[in-house]
Amino acid sequence: MTNRVNVVVVGGGQAGLAAGYHLRRQGLDFTILDADPAPGGSWQHMWDSLHLFSPAEHSSLPGRLMPAHAGETYPDAGHVVNYLADYEKHYDLPVQHGTRVDAVRRDGERLLVETDSGTWRAKAIISATGTWSRPFLPAVPGRDSFAGRQLHTVDYRSPADLTGRRVIVVGGGNSGAQIAADLALDGQAEVTWVTQRPPRFLADDIDGRALFDVATARRRALESGRGDTGGVTSLGDIVAVPPVRAARDTGLLVAKPMFARLTADGVRWADGSHTGVDAVIWCTGFRPALVHLAPLNLRSARGHIPTDGTRALGEPRLHLLGYGDWTGPASATLIGVGRPARDAARTIAQLL
Incomplete structure (x- = not known):
């Protein structure tokens, strides 16, 4: 019909x-x-x-x-x-x-x-x-050979699903920081957070209200022919919501540089060292x-x-x-x- x-x-x-x-x-x-x-x-x-x-x-x-x-x-x-x-x-x-x-x-x-x-x-x-x-998974060397569990942001629900596991969270945006903080504050998993570049936290007093104002100011500037203000990305990548702030301030949310490749049972770092891993969470957009x-x-x-x-x-x-x-x-x-x-x-x- x-x-x-x-x-x-x-x-x-x-x-x-x-x-x-x-x-x-x-x-x-x-x-x-x-x-x-x-x-x-x-x-x-x-x-x-x-x-x-x-x-x-x-x-x-x-x-x-x-x-x-x-x-x-x-x-x-x-x-x-x-x-x-x-x-x-x-x-x-x-x-x-x-x-x-x-x-x-x-x-x-x-x-x-x-x-x-x-x-x-x-x-x-x-x-x-x-x-x-449409979750995006990057073409990281060794990803197909990793025998552990691989999740994307869309698959993650709670720390209870990963109790007792060695977990690497990949991603320097809000999802990566929030999920890494969620696991770290829970304390029942061994968590490593990795990012492509050093994470950029927005100031603690900036939330969605301020971000919308910044985005609006950028739109108005562009519409009037003035220069691009850079918008939200000029301020940082991660909103310091309370759990993220708590994990960061207690030293539980410290990012490491991205690993070089996945192996069957873990990750190989740029210096050649190896860490065993049970699960990878791809917070990669x-x-x-x-x-x-x-x-x-x-x-x-x-x-x-x-x-x-x-x-x-x-x-x-x-x-x-x-x-x-x-x-x-x-x-x-x-x-x-x-x-x-x-x-x-x-x-x-x-x-x-």
């Missing part, structure tokens, strides 16, 4: 819901197709101890404030899941959960959206699938989940789809939302996705 609608939003996480809010305000007919069987986007798959960088009032989608989290300044992932589920219900957004989009193709004046439960023909599409489903758009043949040599704001340059009926700064400044954050979602909805309304 083929369904017809003006706009299909692919992905029902924070970016998809923000898109739905603004499409509704534009009076457009739309549906949101989401592969997850339940609301909450990628937040329902995060590790147990994860908390936001910002207080609830600075972590809201357009139109509805996130309620405060009782007893905590920074809400945990479960609180975010509840908020997203409530947001979806409050605005009665037409989300079809458990529907995986396999491909998007051109079909004359419309775009054909092929799913595991039927097809849709739409005049415009917003792709908001994020990155969580993600790539945009764009395989469903492959039939449109829009990717550049860098792997991104060139855009003007959120609109794909090679297909003006397609908008990309929430993948990072290349689809809108801070668009991969709860508070930052509202503006590019509004712009995408307005542009689509004008197109239609």
Whole structure:
């Protein structure tokens, strides 16, 4: 069966819901197709101890404030899941959960959206699938020969899963620091944290509120033709959330330079020495989940789809939302996705 609608939003996480809010305000007919069987986007798959960088009032989608989290300044992932589920219900957004989009193709004046439960023909599409489903694993020598356990950020849940193990956490960003701190503070695993370059901690008083202000200032500078301020990356790579700060200040979070290679039972360091390892956690980032758009043949040599704001340059009926700064400044954050979602909805309304 083929369904017809003006706009299909692919992905029902924070970016998809923000898109739905603004499409509704534009009076457009739309549906949101989401592969997850339940609301909450990628937040329902995060590790147990994860908390936001910002207080609830600075972590809201357009139109509805996130309620405060009782007893905590920074809400945990479960609180975010509840908020997203409530947001979806409050605005009665037409989300079809458990529907995986396999491909998007051109079909004359419309775009054909092929799913595991039927097809849709739409005049415009917003792709908001994020990155969580595409974890990146670096081509480290010996990775395939390592006989121990290998996990990515997406696989980690709690220190209890690694009790008594010798664990190496790889990655100098927020995920690497937070997971290494989680394991180190628990104390039931022998943890080594390795990074490609010395870790750069942001000042302790900087949280998501300040980061959003910095990203906004960068956007305004670029829009007005002034020089690039460097944005968030000019400040550092790691937000010193309370667990990270605690582990760092007690000497439990000290990074070592990246090892030279993996062996069958451990790692070989640059000086030739060897350390036995039971598990490696790769906190090495993600790539945009764009395989469903492959039939449109829009990717550049860098792997991104060139855009003007959120609109794909090679297909003006397609908008990309929430993948990072290349689809809108801070668009991969709860508070930052509202503006590019509004712009995408307005542009689509004008197109239609």
